[in-house]
Amino acid sequence: MYAYLDNSATTKVCEKAKKNMIDALESCWGNPSSLHEKGIEADNLLLKAREAVAKTLSCEKEEIFFTSGGTEGNNLAVFGAAYANKRKGNRVITSAVEHPSVQKAFDRLEKEGFEVVRIGTDSKGRLDFAALSDAINEKTVLVSIMAVNNEVGAVQPIGEIAALIRRKKSPALFHIDAVQAFGKIPLNVKKLGADLMTVSSHKIHGPKGVGALFVKKGTKLTPVAVGGGQERDIRPGTEPMPAIAGFMGAVEELTVKASLEKITLLRDSFTKKLTEREGVVINSPDDSLPYIVNISLPGYRSETLLNFLSDCGIYVSSGSACAKGHKSHVLTAMKLPDSLIDSSLRISLSRFTTEEELDYFLTMLDKAMKAIMKK
Amino acid sequence: MKEVLLIKNGELALKGLNRSTFEDVLVKNMKRRLLKSAGKFTFLKSQSTIVAEPVDEDVDFDAAVETVKKVFGIVAFSKAAVTEKDLQCMKDTALSYLGDELRSVKTFKVNAKRSDKRFPLTSPEICREVGAHLLRSIPSLKVDVHNPDITVTVEVRDKNVFIHGNQIKGAGGMPVGTAGRVALLVSGGIDSPVAGWMMAKRGLQLSAVHFAAPPYTSKRAEMKVRDLVSIVAKYSGRVNFAVVNFTEIQEAIKEHCPEELFTIIMRRMMMKISVRLAERDNCGALVTGESLGQVASQTLGAIACTDAAVDMPVFRPLIGMDKNEIIEISRAIGAFETSILPYEDCCTVFTPKHPRTRPTVELIEKAESVFDFSEMIDRAVETTRFEFVD
Numbered sequence: 001m002y003a004y005l006d007n008s009a010t011t012k013v014c015e016k017a018k019k020n021m022i023d024a025l026e027s028c029w030g031n032p033s034s035l036h037e038k039g040i041e042a043d044n045l046l047l048k049a050r051e052a053v054a055k056t057l058s059c060e061k062e063e064i065f066f067t068s069g070g071t072e073g074n075n076l077a078v079f080g081a082a083y084a085n086k087r088k089g090n091r092v093i094t095s096a097v098e099h100p101s102v103q104k105a106f107d108r109l110e111k112e113g114f115e116v117v118r119i120g121t122d123s124k125g126r127l128d129f130a131a132l133s134d135a136i137n138e139k140t141v142l143v144s145i146m147a148v149n150n151e152v153g154a155v156q157p158i159g160e161i162a163a164l165i166r167r168k169k170s171p172a173l174f175h176i177d178a179v180q181a182f183g184k185i186p187l188n189v190k191k192l193g194a195d196l197m198t199v200s201s202h203k204i205h206g207p208k209g210v211g212a213l214f215v216k217k218g219t220k221l222t223p224v225a226v227g228g229g230q231e232r233d234i235r236p237g238t239e240p241m242p243a244i245a246g247f248m249g250a251v252e253e254l255t256v257k258a259s260l261e262k263i264t265l266l267r268d269s270f271t272k273k274l275t276e277r278e279g280v281v282i283n284s285p286d287d288s289l290p291y292i293v294n295i296s297l298p299g300y301r302s303e304t305l306l307n308f309l310s311d312c313g314i315y316v317s318s319g320s321a322c323a324k325g326h327k328s329h330v331l332t333a334m335k336l337p338d339s340l341i342d343s344s345l346r347i348s349l350s351r352f353t354t355e356e357e358l359d360y361f362l363t364m365l366d367k368a369m370k371a372i373m374k375k
Numbered sequence: 376m377k378e379v380l381l382i383k384n385g386e387l388a389l390k391g392l393n394r395s396t397f398e399d400v401l402v403k404n405m406k407r408r409l410l411k412s413a414g415k416f417t418f419l420k421s422q423s424t425i426v427a428e429p430v431d432e433d434v435d436f437d438a439a440v441e442t443v444k445k446v447f448g449i450v451a452f453s454k455a456a457v458t459e460k461d462l463q464c465m466k467d468t469a470l471s472y473l474g475d476e477l478r479s480v481k482t483f484k485v486n487a488k489r490s491d492k493r494f495p496l497t498s499p500e501i502c503r504e505v506g507a508h509l510l511r512s513i514p515s516l517k518v519d520v521h522n523p524d525i526t527v528t529v530e531v532r533d534k535n536v537f538i539h540g541n542q543i544k545g546a547g548g549m550p551v552g553t554a555g556r557v558a559l560l561v562s563g564g565i566d567s568p569v570a571g572w573m574m575a576k577r578g579l580q581l582s583a584v585h586f587a588a589p590p591y592t593s594k595r596a597e598m599k600v601r602d603l604v605s606i607v608a609k610y611s612g613r614v615n616f617a618v619v620n621f622t623e624i625q626e627a628i629k630e631h632c633p634e635e636l637f638t639i640i641m642r643r644m645m646m647k648i649s650v651r652l653a654e655r656d657n658c659g660a661l662v663t664g665e666s667l668g669q670v671a672s673q674t675l676g677a678i679a680c681t682d683a684a685v686d687m688p689v690f691r692p693l694i695g696m697d698k699n700e701i702i703e704i705s706r707a708i709g710a711f712e713t714s715i716l717p718y719e720d721c722c723t724v725f726t727p728k729h730p731r732t733r734p735t736v737e738l739i740e741k742a743e744s745v746f747d748f749s750e751m752i753d754r755a756v757e758t759t760r761f762e763f764v765d
Contacts, residue, residue, distance in 0.1 A: 301591070301719070301724075303591075303593060303718075303719045304590050304591045304719070304724075305590075306593070307589060307590035307591070307592070307593045307594075308590035310590075310593075311589070311590060326717065368590075372590065372591075373626050373629055373630070373725075375724075375725060
C-alpha cells in the first residue's frame with residue numbers, strides 16, 4: 001500500500017489540470033501578447049483562467065496577477081507594498097511563524113532600514129492578537145499574516161485584522177499569505193478586507209510554477225521584476241500558458257465546503273485514534289485547519305520515523321531536519337520543548353485522502369514505534 | 376593560436392631511478408582526467424617538464440587548466456602558446472598571447488631558455504628583443520627584473536618555441552597510484568573528505584567505507600556521502616565506495632553496552648569492519664578524519680581504544696589540525712557546502728549525553744565482551760554494497 005500524506009508540501013496534479021495542460025501545450029502555445037490569431041487564442045485562455053481564479057477569491061479578474069507561485073507572490077506583495085508606501089511610514093509587521101518567503105523578505109526589509117515587528121504566538125501557533133493590536137500604528141505601512149500556518153495548521157484571525165488596521169487609523173496594507181488556506185477554506189477577499197493575497201497552484205492539485213497574487217484595485221505596488229508589460233507591469237514575463245491552464249483546471253475542480261466537511265470528519269476520527277496511542281502528542285490546535293495534523297513522538301527522531309515510514313510507502317514530512325539540522329522556526333516560536341520539536345511529524349491531507357490511507361499510517365506508526373530504538 | 380600545457384613535477388625529480396615510473400603514472404592520471412573533462416591530449420616528456428598538447432581544436436582548454444590544478448604530483452604548470460623558431464613570430468606571439476594580461480599589470484620581465492643551442496640568438500638577446508617589443512607596444516608597462524608582476528618566459532626548444540606568463544600553482548603531492556591504496560572511513564561531515572584528500576595527495580589510491588543505519592539515517596544522507604566521495608575523486612581518481620549496513624550493530628551496542636561508551640565501541644566496530652573490507656581491496660592502512668580533542672571520541676584515551684581494535688596502521692592526517700584549518704581545506708577542495716547539509720549520520724544517532732572521555736582499553740574490552748558481535752560483523756561485511764565513484 002501507499003499513502004501520500006504530505007499534501008502541504010505539494011499535491012498530485014488532478015486529471016482536469018493535466019488535461020488542460022496537455023491541450024495548452026498542443027494547441028494553445030501562442031504568446032498572449034501577440035497581435036495575430038495565435039496570440040488572441042492564448043489571450044482568451046489567459047482571460048478565462050484569470051476569471052476562474054478571481055471567482056474563487058470573490059474578486060474582479062483585474063485584481064488577479066499570475067506569478068510563478070507562492071514564493072514569488074509573497075515576495076512581490078511584501079517588497080512591493082513596503083517600497084511603494086515607504087513615504088507613509090517605516091514600520092512593517094509580520095508574525096514569527098510565517099513561511100520563509102515572507103520571513104526572509106522581512107529580514108531583508110529590516111536590513112534596508114525598515115522597522116520590523118514580529119508578532120509571537122501561543123503554544124498552538126495562534127497569533128498573539130493583543131500584541132498585533134499594540135504594534136499597529138499610524139506609521140505602519142504593511143501587515144503580512146498567513147491565513148493558515150503550514151506546519152501546524154493554526155488558523156490565524158485574518159478576518160479581524162483589516163478592521164483592526166482601520167480602527168488604528170493606520171495606512172497599512174494588509175497582505176495574507178493564503179497558500180495553505182486556498183482551496184481549503186472559503187476565502188472572500190472583500191469580507192476579509194485584504195489588500196493583497198498570495199495563492200499557489202501546486203497545493204491544490206495544479207501544476208508547480210504558477211500561482212497568483214490578488215491586488216485590490218487602487219493598491220500601489222512596486223514591481224520586483226521589470227520587463228515587457230505583461231500582467232500590467234506588476235509581474236512582467238511571457239505567461240506560462242500550460243501552467244496557467246493547469247491552474248485553471250485545478251481551481252475549477254475545487255469543492256471547498258464539501259471537502260472541508262469530509263476532511264473534518266476524517267481528521268476527527270484520525271486524531272481520536274492518535275490520542276488513543278501512548279506517546280503521541282498532537283501539536284496542532286483543536287480548531288486548526290483539518291488538512292494539517294502535526295504530532296510528536298517524544299524519544300524518537302523525526303528523521304528516523306520519516307525514513308521508516310517512507311520505506312513503507314508512507315510520505316509525511318518532519319518538523320525538524322535532524323539533530324544537526326535547523327529546528328522548525330514555527331515549533332520554536334510556539335515554545336515547544338526540544339523533545340517535541342525533534343520528534344515532530346506533519347501529516348497533511350488533501351480532498352483525495354481516504355480513511356484507509358490514514359489507518360495504514362497508524363498501523364505503520366505502531367510498527368515504527370516498536371521497531372525503532374528510542375534515542 | 377596553438378596552446379599547450381607545460382607541467383613541472385617537483386618532488387618527482389628527487390626519486391632517482393623511480394622517476395620514470397612516477398612520471399608514467401602522472402601522465403596516465405592526467406590523460407584519463409583530461410579526457411573526461413576537456414578532451415584528448417598527447418604527452419611528451421622532456422627533462423623536468425611534461426608537455427601536454429591537445430589533439431584537436433575541440434579541446435576545452437580552460438577546463439583542462441582546471442583539471443590539471445587538481446592532479447596530484449604537479450608543483451606548477453603554465454599554459455603556453457606554441458610558435459615558430461623565428462624572432463618576429465616570437466615577438467608577435469608574446470604580444471598577442473599575453474597582451475591583455477600585461478596591460479592589466481605594471482611591471483614585467485622576460486626570461487629566455489634556449490635548450491636548442493643552434494638557435495642564432497642567445498638567451499639575453501632574446502630577452503632584449505622580445506622585451507623591447509612588448510615595451511614599445513604597451514606604453515604603460517615597465518621592466519622590473521627583481522620583482523615583476525608577470526614574467527614572460529620564452530623557451531626555445533628543438534622543434535618550436537613556447538611562450539608563457541606566470542606559472543599556475545599545482546596541487547602538489549605525489550601522483551595518485553604511486554603509493555598504494557588505503558581505506559577511508561567517511562561519515563558525511565567536514566573532516567573525512569579532507570583526510571581522504573590529504574592522503575590522496577601523498578599518492579595513495581582510495582577506497583571509502585561508509586556506515587549507513589537505516590531507518591535512523593536516510594537515503595539522502597547516503598547520497599550526500601556519495602557526493603562528497605565524488606568531490607574527493609576529482610583529486611584522487613576513482614574511489615571504491617563501500618556502504619555498510621550498520622543498523623543492527625548500533626542497536627546491539629545501544630542495548631547491551633553502557634551509554635557513556637557507546638561512541639567508542641561503535642567506532643571500534645567500524646574499524647573492525649573496515650579492516651575486513653580494506654583487506655579485500657588490498658589496502659595497506661585505514662584513514663580517518665579524527666583530530667585530537669575535537670570531540671569526546673577523539674581524545675588521546677579514546678583514540679588509543681579505537682586503535683587497539685585493529686592490527687592495520689591507521690592514518691589520521693588531521694590529528695594536529697584545528698577545525699578552522701580543516702574547514703579551510705574543505706572549502707578549497709569544494710566539499711564544504713556539501714558537508715554541512717543537515718542529514719543525520721550514524722555517528723550522531725545515539726550520541727550519549729555524557730560520553731566517557733578517558734576510557735581505557737581494558738574497560739572497553741570488558742564492556743564489549745557482554746555481547747558477541749562477531750556474527751553481526753560477519754553479516755555487515757557480507758551485506759556491504761560496493762560501487763565505483765568517479
